Amino acid sequence: MKYMNVGIIGGSDGLGKTLVYYFRDEFTVYISARDHKKGRAVAEELNINYIESNAGLANISDILIISVPIQHTSDVIREVAPFMKDGSVMIDVTSIKEEPSNTMKEVLPETVEYIPTHPVFGPRTTELDNQVIVLTADKKGKWYERVYNYLANQNMRIIETTPEKHDFMMSIVQVLTHFSFISTAYAFEKLKVDINETEDYESPIYNLMIDVIARIVAQNPYLTYNIQSMNSNGPNIRNTFADAVLELRDVINNADEDEFVKIAIKATKNMGDIKNALGRSDKAISALSHEYGLLHKSVGKEVGLKHIYSGKIHVGVLESVDGKTAVLKSGNKTKNLRIANIDVLSDAELQEWKIHNLKHEKQSISCVFSKNVNVNVIEDTVLNMDNIIDIRLIDAYNGPQIDENSISLTFEVEALSKSDIENVIKLFTGFGGTIR
Template sequence: MIKMNIGIIGGSDGLGKTIAYYLKDEFDVYITGRDHKKGKNVADSLNIHYIKSNTDLAGLSDILIVSVPIHHTSNVIREVAPYMKVGSLMIDVTSVKEEPSKTMEEVLPSTVEYIPTHPIFGPRTTELDNQVIVLTATKKGKWYEKVYNYLNNQHMRIIETTAQKHDYMMSIVQVLTHFSFISTASAIEKLKIDISETEDYESPIYNLMIDMIARIVAQNPYLTYYIQSMNNNGPKIRNTFANAVIELRDVINDEDDEKFVEIAIKATKHMGDIKNALGRSDKAINGLNHEFTLLTKSIGNEVGLRHIYSGKIHVGILEKIENKTAILRKGNKVKELRIANIEVLSDRELYDWKINNLDKKTESISCVFSKRVNVKIIQDTVRNIPNIIDIKLTDTYGGPQISKNSISLTFEVVALSKEDIKKVKELFTGFGGIIR
């Protein structure tokens, strides 16, 4: 794609802001938002443009992306439709596709193409690679292939379908799962259970389930509500779920073990490839356990911890693990990081971070060795010392101050700290050298 103007209505927050972040390096990105001060700050932080008017944005955009709450989407489409450039493209990114698709078909002029889309990922997504995006275009004009190829080049998983099929699939993927998860969270609240008190009894599966439920209920509740209420398949899905719960409750209350087993087996068979499901869940559990094991073994040592959402790296001495939190100390400062939100840097990653972020110390060290000393072995050994960046021989001296069986070698050593250079001097002494 050539350089062009991409406008994002609602680009100051949520998914719109995420889309702006991914597009800003390749396109001229303009955004609008309800809060102009916040929108201007976001635009400045991303080095993109902010415009107060949706209609003005529509008039300058080659591609206009509508990223507003679901219940406002159709009204925004109607608002900007008359101002769209001839030959431009409109895209919406809402979770429900039937209503915005119908609105775009009704109000956009024939000179404007439209592609209703649904990126099936949220604002917390850190990369587009392997993320799913659904395209529900009823007509494929000149823009469609360009958009498809761009998404494909980002290694996204592209699904092409109808708005009706999309909404039915999302009634299972979103409506049913969100409804059941929020129902479970609501039941826990009504039982007045302190989740932290269950930690001593929790299994890895319970832990994963609670984390997934928390992830859903932590979303904007208005967004979750409109995903429920604006999907035409919602009533059928919720009623079916409620009936299934009541049936299962009554079977257990009636102590009908055979009926319970019949329901459980029938449901299990319908779940598809159970082996793959077990494999994926095992991988998730093992991943959680592996990270915790790494941290436990690192207590008392220097570690690098990367926050998986902000990307910020924290380096310090890991003092202890407490209440699912890593306690990190750097000098007099203490940092508490939730284990669920961090990943442990490998030794190589930590070393590279130090190289790029810490001040380096350089010192020339002169040392008298036996003439039989192997310079290459000295240098290779020094390079294996942690935090040594480089060592090179800069001078060889055999003057009158040096005995005939000895030689003075001067090395320039680059390290991350004076303590690391001190270790080099100790190594030289260990090789039989005498520091000059």
């Protein structure tokens, strides 16, 4: 599949733009966009190609990906279908599959394959590894195996199903959950709740719940609305949810404890593997607690903090940590970083960053040791010191100026600073050596 043209209609935003990052190193990538100025800017930023015409893009693409808002997907498919290359493949990435699948089947010629897909992750996802992708092809041509193998090589979790089954499952995974989360957030707003103030009283589970709700409601509201309105299962799902809420409300308002317990038990039994769910949530809570604990223990020390989205690494002395922010000082500059958006580098990762990003110091050190000194022990000990990059023996001398029971060894030491090299000199004298 290498050396092929991949065209992405809608490649300047959202998932379409994210796909560029995954494909640009392996394929020749072209994008188009409604906003040509923005599209050209994104293409220049990502070092890919821009084409103004969707039809022109379809005409040169071996793989054409439709990544536009759900409500426009079928229109775009109809627009570009006549211009697709013989032997090419069309892929859409919308979260509704019945309508685009039917449209592709209707308008594409026999010489063009189509694979309706749904990557079940958002544009903020930085790795394909272990992410879910659903394929709903009604027939499998030569492209299907190629695409399947490519996704499998990315270690993705591939689900093969029908468009109808996909849309029903998405009515649970997306329609029901989004509807309930947005309803909860809307209730917060109607109650005029200060979420920041509630965090003073929060439990770890509440913290996780708020983060999940915030993640959903922060999505593009037009996309969220179309997920709700364009899934044919939506009305039944929302009505069932509303019925459940009203029934539970009435049971509690009527002080019917027995009925409440029955409902809670029935709901719990239907939740599947509760032990697994508890284990996963315990892991999430533990990870959050560990990160906060690690940061608090590191106050006053040098740390490396990696931004989980940009990948940029900030190194400096951690001045303070509160519930949401880590304050990092580097030289005369102070940086406030949101804790939710950073990972703490391990000591080994921080050392690796320093080696590749900071200026190095080199110095030759000559030292007289006892003749039976073990050079390997000296080198291994030095390499285990902080901020030492390399050490190598460059000379060994046992001439007239050196006692017959001694030997002069010269090492070239590479370190991150002069003070680190001074520490090596102190180590040599600690081994009983005499600096020449």
